[in-house]
Amino acid sequence: MLQYVARRLILTLPVLFGILLISFMLTHISGDPTDLILSPDTPDEARELFRRKHGLDQPIWVQFYQFCVHALQGDFGNSLRFNEPATKLVLERLGATTELAVTAMLLAILVGVPAGVIAAYRRNTAADVAVRTITLLGQAVPSFYLGILTIIIFAVWLRWLPSGGRGTWLHLILPATTLALNLVALIARTTRSCMLDVLNQDYIRTARAKGLGESWIVWVHALRNAFIPVLTVIGLQVGLLMGGVVVTETVFSWPGVGRLAIQAIYARDFPVVQAVVLFFALIFVGVNLIVDLLYAVLDPRIGYR
Amino acid sequence: ATLTVAQNFDPQTLWPNGTTASDNLNAGSAIVEALFWVDPHGEEFKPLLATSYELEDDTAVLVKLREGVKFTNDEPMNADAVVHSFNVFIDKEKSPAYARVSDPFASIEKVDDLTVRIKLKYPFPPIELALSQLYITPPGYWNEVGLEAYGQKPVGTGPFVFDTWARDDRLVMKANADYWGKLPEGIDEIVWRPVPDDIARAAGLTTGEYDVASNLAVTSAMELENNPDAKLVPVPSYRIYQIILSSLEEHKSPLMDKKVRQALNYAVDKQAIIDNLFFGNAVALKGQVLREPQIGFNPDLEDYPYDPEKAKQLLAEAGYPDGFEITYKFPSGRYAQDREVSEAVAGMLTEVGVKTNMVVLEPGEFLRQLRAKELQPMAFVGLAPQDDPDLQVSQYHSSWRYSYMNSPELDALIDAGKQEMDRDKRVQIYRDAMTLMRDEAPIIFLYGGVDFYAVTNRLENFMARGDGRFFFYDTRLQE
Amino acid sequence: MTAPLLDVKGLKRHFPTESPLFGAKRFVKAVDGVDLAIGKGETLGLVGESGCGKSTLGRLIARLDEPTAGEIVFEGRDIARLDDRALLPVRQSIQMIFQNPFASLNPRMTVGAILEEPLIIHGKGDRSKRRRRVMDLLGQVGLRPDHVDRYPHEFSGGQRQRIGIARALALEPDLIVCDEPVSALDVSIQAQIINLLQRLQRELGLSYLFISHDLSVVEHISDRVAVMYLGRIVEEADAVEMYRRPLHPYTEALLSAHPEPDPLAVSREIILEGGVPSPVNPPAGCHFTTRCPYVQPRCSETTPPLVDHHPGHKARCLRLDEIEGNRLTEGARTVEHKS
Amino acid sequence: MADPIPVLSVSGLKTRLFLKDGVLPAVDDVSFSVMPGETLCIVGESGCGKSMTALSIMRLLPRPVGRITGGSIMVDGVGDLAELSERQMRRVRGNHISMIFQEPMTSLNPVFRVGYQISEAIRVHHRVSASEARDRAIDMLEQVRIPLPAERYRSFPHQLSGGMRQRVMIAMALAGRPKLMLADEPTTALDVTIQAQILKLMNELKREIGMSLVLITHDLGVVAKMAQRVLVMYAGVVVEEADANSLFARPLHPYTQGLLRSIPRPAVRRERKGEIDTIEGTVPALTALPTGCRFSDRCPMVHEPCRKLEPPLASPDDIAAPHRKVRCWLHASPPQ
């Protein structure tokens, strides 16, 4: 198994390198940060000093070389805006984002999987229709809109929940729900179709022939099998989740990496953008590695090859 | 009690001379104070850490400091601290953001413990403005921790002391028990919350989570008007909204023709925009880029009236009886309702036959193009230089980085005004400049913005300034 | 004796298995040194248990796979290493009928399109000529002309297998590899297809490599039969001879285990004990040692050669002489049924 | 000694599949019974309703389309299965009646250890502790002659060969000590040598435990080897029922005759390359059955009444064979 992990990690190296390369190029063709960080009426002399201080006056390939050398050590340089190490800025906010993303993911799984199971088992009944409707809403409502809507309803009208910020678990409810809705849709849908597949399998018939109870068959025998493809979807969702936090964190003033990222992009704060992208990629790769390992736990047919 | 303030963004640094962004300054200057400040009420120049200044000649200023003031780490606030702060301030590498204001400063010398002499490179009429932006930091602590760490955990003389800061979440300050002046009443603690979404900011105020919310969208503001627990504070902003009409040679377009530029001014119903998009909460420009109380404001000038017929006639005279097509750039998300205003203006121009190809720009790209003089031939901008006619008008000087006009006459007036230390003469120069600009119509004169703050009724005497700054001196928070 | 149509020599196909990060690569030796020959108009039956490499051998001969080693001499030419382009003419001569009539026809193509495709690929005739040929083919396999525009799912299993046969015939091949062509069919349809194959052979002079695990069918259709075990041919003989006098212990067990459809037949079934070995890790020496009732230590030491034991009857076993004499009296456990 | 009571007695069983585009009479008026210790084979080609019959007995018809619409399924000591509630039925499955399926590869849940799957079958019917169940499961594995049963207990299905998996299936089915085992083509997916092992094992176990066996197959060789009595099905109905010896010796129904002839038998094989006799045509779709006898459009001996009326399943009236039944107008007098 260690070998498997090692092998997987080696395979991710080119991926990470590619991601760094792309993010470097993207940020550097997207404009001069001095314009964005210094006010427009700053004299040229001061601009030059700023550029020199941050190495922006060097030829692009020199910058790239420097960047690679430092990136390998986890150093993306100082944020142009904050004058602090980009890595530090990201790490400071990673906890908040993780809290939000993990909660949203758990929520999505805890709602989406049972919903999908029920929809599959009670195919074409009211429960199925309800699940499909929620799935549709999850696909049709933009999360920024949903976010604002929930703020107005639950914070302003009903006064049940705070409108934003991070703090108690009450603060977590609205952003996590908003973030989860899109995920729920896909998870429920996938679970439903996988369950439909599995419920038709011979071994389910075998389980019935043994005289096992229906709920045991559905929630243990069937779900354990159906969960494997669902897990893949969940792993891939992490990528979407990372995109989703950008919007959700902005709407709910959540002090996370997504908000940092979008501000950094707007400000062309290269080091921060690169650090964020790399961290997101690492998380994605890491989560998917875990997913792969979980596969082997859930599905004994898959060895650590 | 605790006062919670919701702004758009988390400060990048709490060292006020680190950036010019108002969200930073509002928080930073509650801890670190400047020599002077401009009172939002009277727009008057008042002493803070200094007690007075005196122009020894056109290029030498003698500043007297307040006695007995200490930084919260017990370092004394004295001439040494000012000299130290001054030297950092004029170092363009350390405080590039202030490079334009610090440019006239040449050097400083300590006269005695509470007196310093500042030398200027050239006569500089808005010297008060410059002095009000020099923030005084304790040299001992500064040298110990360095510029970056200072910004993360500043020590100053202000009414509040830094407590904790969870990035992008909350910045907590406690009242400074040893404050040299009068502490705001009832505020033991200020919590600064960054809330980027306009609606969320307003929502949080409605629910009582925030006591002060800045920079509200006009739609949210309207709603808050009916809130019994909070009051809406509209503050006319220094920001002047206009549509650039480039007349530069290299930007060939129908706008090269003065008549066309005037025609466009006639074609836009500014009052309708103000009334409908801002619910009346904006100030129509009087055909000039200076505001009513500003030095140089020309009371004799009138705005271009809304007159589409006249506009068509002028267009016809200029050789465009059927109008023309033109590119129109504008940012989305940079200014209040920038997108709506742009769409409204474009709609109005269509009525007189000018079809616009609208190009929306992401704010970052917008700023880049502004500076690179690429916002041609026509673009929506809101310029907010510091509160001085020269800083305002010199943006139309042909040598200015993003001036989209080239008028030797205007250049001459600007150059004259820049050095004129005599107030009355200076007023006349800028009035002439305004008259000239109205006629040349280098821009479509739109409106002066209004910033909206919402403040809980518990807070009395909240003061906000047209540059997005607000202060807690003299405020009172009820239990 | 004239040169056979097909002559396979020392054919090997080793599939690499997923190897660990470091360490030697491992292989599934699906086909491990097979020699066989098929004459013109002849049917060679190939039997053996599941996974012993029958299909792989068939696919190699039809050149749907590339051998690891060995020669496939077809009409005097080694086709073992030809690339796709060079294979194109060969494909006309060697065709294949697949096991599963439901999976071997593209569900999104009409019967006409399926039968016409080989003609298009090989540039045979124009549109109308091809159409006529398609109709002929349908007739040859007993389908009606109006079936031409239907989709495979509209046919029964037997009809689908006829389509598969028609496709194999389209290019007028000399040799057809039949990989279990009837095992997915109903009992009553199976006979129809076998009859059809035999009739086509008589009339077109085809040669068949007939792969099956149904021993009765193989006995019926084959001139000669080869028995495979774990990648190797262990016995080869004339069909009658093979069924009457199996030599190799595996063949013997296989034939004995085949249930006769007659409740009164006294079966002398040999039940094989012992684990079925994995093709990744076959036992040393004779591959059958793990299950052979006659096994001796020396069987694991040398790989027995495939030798003529009787004229035209080859087998791969070290103990043939000893076993043959006292078969059924020693070693082999037999079971009486219906006593 | 009184006549023994049948373990299972099915009468007039009708099973329908309610599909989107119509109702499929998958099983139509099937009756038979199984005596203690007896092996009954059901033969017939693909799609004739063999599996549906077995699944009807187990009440495991495909949901939601399959439903029993008529007849009774009496099980000794339980009553009519067709009348039981789902909860009651659960107690019958795996306890009174067990079933093993054709595909050993897919009939075991791939994610659970085989031992667990067996002990689960034990624990669902008996109040035993986990470790007791485990011991009994290992016992079962030993009974089905799996070497090193304690080790195999911890294997996952994919780690076993097809023959081993089928043994596990059998062990699982035996776990509840059923009186009756339904085996739906238990060896079709296996090699002949392995098939021989499994069939032998089933015979041995049957004798040891004293249970009855219903064996579904289409391989007449297997039938010959295993059956005491045989039920021949065609297109949803039973066309012939007889003891094994007489069926092979003298098949009565033309379909049975055709079936037996279409196997290349030693006699045919000897004149190699001769044509095998076949039944021409294909099995009709259950939705498009011919009127009259279902075999009429393929029957070489078809005559007048066959195309009009479906013959009853009855003892032949032309020969003395009291224990045989056949559904053919050749052996029954057509109604006037």
Place this chain on the structure above:
Amino acid sequence: MTIATLPLQNDDDLPPRRSLSRIVLKRLLTKPAAVFGLVIILLFVAFALVPDLFSPHDPYAQSLIRRLKPPSFLDRGVDGYLLGTDHLGRDTLSRIIHGARTTLLVSLFAVVVSAVVGIWAGLVAGFFGGKTDAVILRLIDMQLAFPVVLLVIAIVAVVGPSLTNLIVLMGLSAWPRFARIVRGSVLSVRGLEYIEAARSIGAGKLRIMLRHILPNILSAIIVYASFELARMILLEATLSFLGLGVQPPTPTWGGMINDGKNYLSISWAVSLFPGVAIALIILAFNLLGDEIRDALDPQLSHD
């Protein structure tokens, strides 16, 4: 030479010659869900093609006096403005009708772009396997690990949010998901006997990929595309929210929701109706996608 044909089966009623697309269409038309989806889609497509035929007003005609009116069937509504007006006094219904063009154009083309790239990548990866597969998989991983929104923002910020740029970018952001789906399907089809059969008659790689594999994985692709379409519509809306969407004043549904959200408390109608339009079209595509999959599937019994 001919061979005595075997006796024929008993199907005398010969079916007429049919093309697959006709069969599929015919099957679809018997399904209420499919018909519903089809009608909605056709309606919106008609809107997109000839918006002027349907829209009661000029979608760009603004009147600041008439702004933020509720639907005409409610109090304060203005006759002739069925779904009310937006913040600039433009007719919401007309903007939805005209918005269909941009919204469908952007989302459909973005799906097409991602499908074309993704299908090729997936086909090639799945079919050739080995090193090719490994390289494409790495590319997929790379793209998947790159947060899409960030990527699009970064690029749009540079190249500007023109319609073509948006389509290409959004399309490129989704290709790996298509590629994965296609690759998976190819792997499951590649081993089937009819692919082997095609090789045995000498069919080349391209022919096998396009004639034999692609049609058989089409239904998976169609269903997935209907899903992806929804995502594209939302992505455009999100980009509008971030100020990077389609240029104003061109109406798009997502943009309209975004404009409307600022007025949520003053006039809920502004953002509600474009939202309903999005939900409808997504529902329609989902229904149709599922039904097409069923209709294409020969395993399911039809007729």
